[in-house]
Amino acid sequence: MRRMTTTFYLLLISELCSLKTAFSNFHFISQKKTHEEAKDYCQRIHTDLATINNVTAMNNLIASVPNNTVRSWIGLELGNVSRWHWAWSTQNLDFLNWRVGEPKGLGRDSCAAIDPQGEWFESECDTQRSFVCHGNSDVPNDYIFVANAKSWRDAQKHCRDLALDLVSVGSAEENKEVRNLTTDPNVWIGLFRDAWRWSDGSQSSFRYWKPQQPNYGNQNCVAAVFKDDGKWNDLNCGSQRTFICQGPSKVSPNTSTTATTPSNNTTNTSAVVPFMSTAASSTPKINSGDVSDTTQFSNITTTGSGFPLTSGNLTLIRENRTWIESLNYCRERHMDLVYVAGQSTQDRVAHMAQHATSSHIWLGLRYTCNFDLWFWSASSADCYQNWSPGQGPGERSYECGITAAMVATGGHTWVGLPETQRLNFICQEDCAR
Structure with a gap:
């Protein structure tokens, strides 16, 4: 199980100069396309529509778009099967401690809490409960119990504001530690269930929904809404919007590419990579020389x-x-x-x-x-x-x-x-x- 205090997390970033945590390679595309057309474009010209793994990547994505952008497609879309995830996307489901009869399959979205016996049960995510935050490192016993009752998502936001997240549990020992820390009978943990999937097939469990979202209906694709700090909204996949690709360009930024729009079979020629935020994957040389030269x-x-x-x-x-x-x-x-x-x-x-x-x-x-x-x-x-x-x-x-x-x-x-x-x-x- 990985734990990290806020102080330790900040020191790790600021003090270890050899650490080169590359930001994701995002490309804002100003053309407006349906979600399927945008995905096709990104898969041909880059790698895929954008996948976001954490708050840092989300902040970098926000920085990659012009400041007058309203909303843009990302790579999250509704699948057919709901799955359980930990809030920390790198935490595997190696340990489960459901009580008898759980989970019950309450709906498309649901969240997990821990009871006084340390057993887990499925719950509506809007229920108000206290919760436990933790960091994502190997520092032991780094738990923060928050007695203020909040919905699961509001609890997660509270943890993330501390550079933490809702607690993930990877063993019986950790499960006992979390249970012994709390004073309330039923407490949120960082386990949730949904049917959303990333178009590139990655397993990121990171979610950044606006309040009251997703609301489903005929809204099976996701856009980042930049007037709302990049928070996500589920929308009709057929609406045409700008979009964000990820991955290196398969063609030169100065080369034009022909993209066929399936809905009207028209040809659209545009320059690739109009906006880009990337950590260099290769290191072309610039003049170094002696500084006195x-x-x-x-x-x-x-x-x-x-x-x-x-x-x-x-x-x-x-x-x-x-x-x-x-x-x-x-x-x-x-x-x-x-x-x-x-x-x-x-x-x-x-x-x-x-x-x-x-x-x-x-x-x-x-x-x-x-x-x-x-x-x-x-x-x-x-x-x-x-x-x-x-x-x-x-x-x-x-x-x-x-x-x-x-x-x-x-x-x-x-x-x-x-x-x-x-x-x-x-x-x-x-x-x-």
Whole structure:
């Protein structure tokens, strides 16, 4: 059984620099298609419609879409058979402790609770109960009992707000520990039953439903609703919406592909990968050289009326935009906002920043309130840092909506600024060091 305290979880992410937890490779497609057409497109051009495994992946998916997007198809669809899952998608159903006559098969969706004898029973998920949270690590006895009665989903949200989840039980010993921790007679555990499945066949049990969803009817496919923080809604599969693919491109981003729409047999030609958020699966080289070798900066060229300026795989955009607008611009025309993973890239970016028309330039570095963590939009947490004094991890408290910018002059150090400020920015063609 895996347990993790919140503190341990945050330290693990922020302190282990060798850990490269790659974010999922998501691609926003602005065409509108039915769910089946979207799935066909993604399977031909990428891998499949998006599968989401956890809150981190969901946050990354949200960051991969333009900020005016209303809702987009993901890869969750209704199957024919309901199955039991643990809230932690990596926890197998190796141990079950149903009391006699359980589970009863109450409906398409149901949840599990533990009784005073430590036996489990099936229950309507809307029933109000106390619950137990836990972390996903090997730290023993890391349980949090919450006496406030909530529905199963509200209980799960409470746990997730603590960077935990509802408790999974993998042995008789753990079952006893959970039962002995609680003071209420019947308590939620993290076991639930539904018939939803991912189009790529993966077994992720992660769910991120809006309140009162899913409501079924003739609504067998799922979209993320971005005006509601990306929460999910079940919808009619035949409605046409934008969608999100996952996996590497099977064709070049600059290559057009012909997609046939089954409903009207028309041909639709469009550029692939208009929006993308990815951790590099390969590492194409950029000029590293010795940091004192200024020849690597000598190839800066300008276009048109003086912007943009390019140097190798970097492009300085001398237009003032918010951080999100800058991110979307780079993902439409290049790959991502610049990712500074080492001194060589820092030096190249600093040299280009001297040509900016704003006092700072945006970097692809963003603060997440969920985990109190800075992360690169194009990769994972990284060791290299060049923060100004009093800025950066551990130096101060940041509010939500803070992103990183480089000072355009002087020491070219980094500071945290509100993402609504409007600055120049640098786009990058790849995520290499």
